[in-house]
Amino acid sequence: MLSQISRALLLLPIALRAGSALVTVCNNSPALCSRTYDNVTHLGAHDSPFVRDSSTHFSSSGNQYYNSTVQLAAGVRLLTAQVQTTNSTSTGQLHVCHTSCDLLDAGKLSGWLGEINTWLVANPNEVVTVLLVNGAGATASDLAAEYQEAGISDIVFKPNSTSATSVVSTTSSYAVSTPSTSSTSSAWPTLQSLISAGTRMVNFVDTLPDDSESLYLFLEFDHIFENSYENTSPSDFSCVPNRPSSVANDTDQTLSQGLMPFMNHFLYEQQAFGIQLPNDTYITTTNARSGGVGNLGSAASACSSVYGKAPTFVLVDFVNVGPAMDTVDRLNGITSPIGRTEVSSSILSATSGAVRANCQFAMLCLTLLAALVAFVEL
Ligand SMILES: *[C@@H]1O[C@H](CO)[C@@H](O)[C@H](O)[C@H]1NC(C)=O
Ligand SMILES: *[C@@H]1O[C@H](CO)[C@@H](O)[C@H](O)[C@H]1NC(C)=O
Ligand SMILES: *[C@@H]1O[C@H](CO)[C@@H](O)[C@H](O)[C@H]1NC(C)=O
Ligand SMILES: *[C@@H]1O[C@H](CO)[C@@H](O)[C@H](O)[C@H]1NC(C)=O
Ligand SMILES: *[C@@H]1O[C@H](CO)[C@@H](O)[C@H](O)[C@H]1NC(C)=O
Ligand SMILES: *[C@@H]1O[C@H](CO)[C@@H](O)[C@H](O)[C@H]1NC(C)=O
Secondary structure (H helix, E strand, O other), X not given: OHHHHHHHHHHHHHHHHHHHOOOOXXXXXXXXXXXEHHHOOEEEEOOOOOEOOHHHOOOXXXXXXXXXXXXXXXXXXXXXXXXXXXXXOOOOXXXXXXXXXXXXXXXXXXXXXXXXHHHHHHOOOOOEEEEEEOOOOOOHHHHHHHHHHOOOOOOEOXXXXXXXXXXXXXXXXXXXXXXXXXXXXXXXOEHHHHHHHOOOEEEEEOOOOOOOOOOOEEEHHHOEEEEOOOOOOOXXXXXXXXXXXXXXXXXXXXXXXXXXXXXXXXXXXXXXXHOEEEOOOOHHHHOOOOOOOOOHHHHHHHHHHHHOOOOOEEEXXXXXXXXXXXHHHHHHOOOOOOOOOOOOOOOOOOOOOHHHHHOOOHHHHHHHHHHHHHHHHO
């Protein structure tokens, strides 16, 4: 009770400042408006739709404790997901699934994209990046159909290179200057120009079968380089470029090509049959701002020093833990974020979720709730 009151008091000056509405806020801070897209560090939720909570019976395949909407409200600005076909033996539907739709199926791709679109429409000063991992080998036009089904059109940021093939018809003209495939950092617009133009959803896909970018779906590795991601020990984390293979191990090349640094920072635990599950037993250290082998804060500082600038993207599992946002705020120089919805930084487990899981029995639920209220009042 006391901590709730003190938290409310802490939030009060922030609310007042935001309420005065004289200051323009981009991605939760006035300080980010004039910065170019690639000169902001975007916090990413790895496998964003794969949630480990009561809705998935705390699936060990889940990478996040809260859904994409809650992640966005808490300040996450990059969402990644694997796209798989529901049925490998036929042309199934495109779903967001962890490795296989038999393992964890978070529903249709269009449904998840629609969830993001809904949040974007409700939050007009925010720029959000989506990275699709194309496990289905879907074509650009297959993916475009999902965007269309989700009702997404004008809000996407459109690459503006002559080689771009139009797979989605659009009537809107290019409102902002945009990078070509050989983009240099100065080619990316500021957050403010993306917001003013209303093109606030930046979309990447890791691979496409025909290698042709659509009007708005960037080929990731034309614009981004990543460090390694298959780490199973906290001492494995490295800043060395791993993908694309053309620049692997060659930091100078990645930077001279203007590729944006993308820092993977999550741990797998290795299971039998090559199955990899997110490691949640070490997550408080993995996502910490400091302290312990493999903590996010130290790794981010190390990579910033190697690259000569902060990583543009930082991707973590269980993003609420740490909270990972602290490290990204530090990289962005943000001390008073505006307009975020706080989420617990705790690890969720079947035990902590037990009350909700049992609530399908209404009477039992009411009883539990009454007991809980009585307890809190004490
Ligand atoms: C943005 O630019 C500043 C000043 O050069 C630099 O310190 C910072 O690391 C950059 N951040 C990113 C994400 O590029
Ligand atoms: C996300 O989670 C919140 C909190 O549990 C819930 O209220 C909301 O309905 C969920 N949103 C979606 C789109 O699933
Ligand atoms: C996959 O598709 C095949 C051929 O259409 C069908 O026979 C099979 O039942 C499907 N499997 C699943 C799991 O839907
Ligand atoms: C990109 O858009 C600008 C402004 O509309 C236009 O002048 C330029 O020719 C376009 N560049 C390419 C490569 O299409
Ligand atoms: C997670 O990683 C830590 C650090 O390497 C390790 O001690 C722990 O056993 C791992 N957890 C699981 C469930 O494998
Ligand atoms: C990069 O370095 C690793 C480790 O030294 C090595 O295994 C890999 O073959 C190298 N890759 C390239 C493309 O040089």
